[in-house]
Amino acid sequence: MPSSKDALPLNELPCFKGLDPKSIPELIQGGIARSTKHREVLFRAGEGASHFALVLLGAYKLFRNDLSGHESIMHFCSPGDPIGGLVMLNESPIYPVSCSSIGPSMVLRIPRETWTKAWANNAHLLRRVNQMLYQRMVHIQDEKVLQRLPLAVRVASLLATLLERYSRGSESVLPVPITRQEIADSVGATVESVIRLMSEWTGEGILHTEARQIEIIRLDRLLQIAHGEAPVT
Amino acid sequence: MPSSKDALPLNELPCFKGLDPKSIPELIQGGIARSTKHREVLFRAGEGASHFALVLLGAYKLFRNDLSGHESIMHFCSPGDPIGGLVMLNESPIYPVSCSSIGPSMVLRIPRETWTKAWANNAHLLRRVNQMLYQRMVHIQDEKVLQRLPLAVRVASLLATLLERYSRGSESVLPVPITRQEIADSVGATVESVIRLMSEWTGEGILHTEARQIEIIRLDRLLQIAHGEAPVT
DNA sequence: CGTAGCCTTGAAGGTGATCAATGTTTGTGG
DNA sequence: CCACAAACATTGATCACCTTCAAGGCTACG
Numbered sequence A, B: 001m002p003s004s005k006d007a008l009p010l011n012e013l014p015c016f017k018g019l020d021p022k023s024i025p026e027l028i029q030g031g032i033a034r035s036t037k038h039r040e041v042l043f044r045a046g047e048g049a050s051h052f053a054l055v056l057l058g059a060y061k062l063f064r065n066d067l068s069g070h071e072s073i074m075h076f077c078s079p080g081d082p083i084g085g086l087v088m089l090n091e092s093p094i095y096p097v098s099c100s101s102i103g104p105s106m107v108l109r110i111p112r113e114t115w116t117k118a119w120a121n122n123a124h125l126l127r128r129v130n131q132m133l134y135q136r137m138v139h140i141q142d143e144k145v146l147q148r149l150p151l152a153v154r155v156a157s158l159l160a161t162l163l164e165r166y167s168r169g170s171e172s173v174l175p176v177p178i179t180r181q182e183i184a185d186s187v188g189a190t191v192e193s194v195i196r197l198m199s200e201w202t203g204e205g206i207l208h209t210e211a212r213q214i215e216i217i218r219l220d221r222l223l224q225i226a227h228g229e230a231p232v233t
Numbered sequence C: 001c002g003t004a005g006c007c008t009t010g011a012a013g014g015t016g017a018t019c020a021a022t023g024t025t026t027g028t029g030g
Numbered sequence D: 001c002c003a004c005a006a007a008c009a010t011t012g013a014t015c016a017c018c019t020t021c022a023a024g025g026c027t028a029c030g
Helices: A021-027 A112-119 A123-146 A151-166 A180-187 A191-203 A219-226 B021-027 B112-119 B123-146 B151-166 B180-187 B191-203 B219-226
Strands: A032-036 A041-043 A051-065 A071-077 A098-111 A207-210 A213-216 B032-036 B041-043 B051-065 B071-077 B098-111 B207-210 B213-216
Touching: A021 A112, A041 A051, A051 A112, A051 B123, A071 A123, A071 A151, A071 A180, A071 B123, A098 A112, A112 A123, A123 A151, A123 B051, A123 B071, A123 B123, A151 A180, A151 A191, A151 A213, A151 A219, A180 A191, A191 A207, B021 B112, B041 B051, B051 B112, B071 B123, B071 B151, B071 B180, B098 B112, B112 B123, B123 B151, B151 B180, B151 B191, B151 B213, B151 B219, B180 B191, B191 B207
Parallel strands: none
Antiparallel strands: A032 A098, A041 A098, A051 A071, A051 A098, A207 A213, B032 B098, B041 B098, B051 B071, B051 B098, B207 B213
């Protein structure tokens, strides 16, 4: 067992919160902490799902490729997020999405066996998983509602959401090195379009990018744009 | 208790399949079958979720409205689908979507109490619900992947999916009166664009519409379009 | 028989895609 | 530590797809 497991406050992860700490070892039995480098692939859509995982550090993206190979990003995972927890329910589970890390990251990789043994019959845990799934669902629905709105609205929404979810405290810098390509893949647009928008916003002092770290200087204005109240330029 | 409840083979609904038939009455305690007319609203996004429901007959759409009031359709529900089952897990649940019927339909409306009493601690049922939720998630992800592809691909995909999901047997007519506006709201486009496409397809003998019933004559060609293999016109 | 909901068609215009070229940063191996 | 490659960022020109706006027709139903 890797020592890192003890070092991390597992019982503070959202899906374990409130549980009897003594029951946790059972839930992560066979779990191995795995570090991944930037852009390293954890698994690919279509592979058999032999493990699920909990994000410990960094960030991961869940995505799929369309016919022409373009990536479509479904979700950005931050510490505490379960990965592949939902697919475990199936008999012969197959990952519906691919997963790769953004920046150096770490997951706790837990064999499916542990799921069937310790999770599948624990109503409390199942409700927890359900709830996280529900939130992810609402989130993806939020994005769908935005589908018809102008690109500026979608990008502004994404950035605001990421800032809210990722940043601890009142930090205004996204702690994850997200590229403009990834932003484009997430909102369903091209890099060029995203760049044009963000360049404009940088010029207006709303954003600032340094070493791939995106700083949101004027969250208020970004939210205005996200809500379609942007003053006509 | 309405007599219709006994008339319907509840134990054949996907979420009850395989359960001990004797346990079912407990699961639908307080449930009332409710008929709804075409376009009747079952609940609105933002309302407190006092009930969940199972679709018995007909169809329902789950949707949300964007800033400017446009509808965005998240899901079409067919018989057996649970409605609002996921949101039940929250403390003070609030519907994340609105729901209205398409054509005359019927649901079994079950009070939240029954959920907390009979469902919340039943691991088997929770897994079932989880699984249906999972499928809905995969489906909405499928749609997101299509987001960047041409409208023709998205509409063709939707029609093919609906046919597959809704039609019993090898029927080629969608048994639900879906309007072009609803198709547009589902794929994130305007009515006019959808009409132009479908008119063209009707001209080519792929589709046929009569009394708002859409018949898919050449599923093979529709699938070609959906897969981006459409011969250049 | 009139209204409401749905379908249709046309013309004009814009948002964002595509293509192409170039600059910049990061990472890697000799 | 330098050189080279790979990944990322940027800018401009052109063009297509789809939206928007407008007007009119069809069908169902109270």
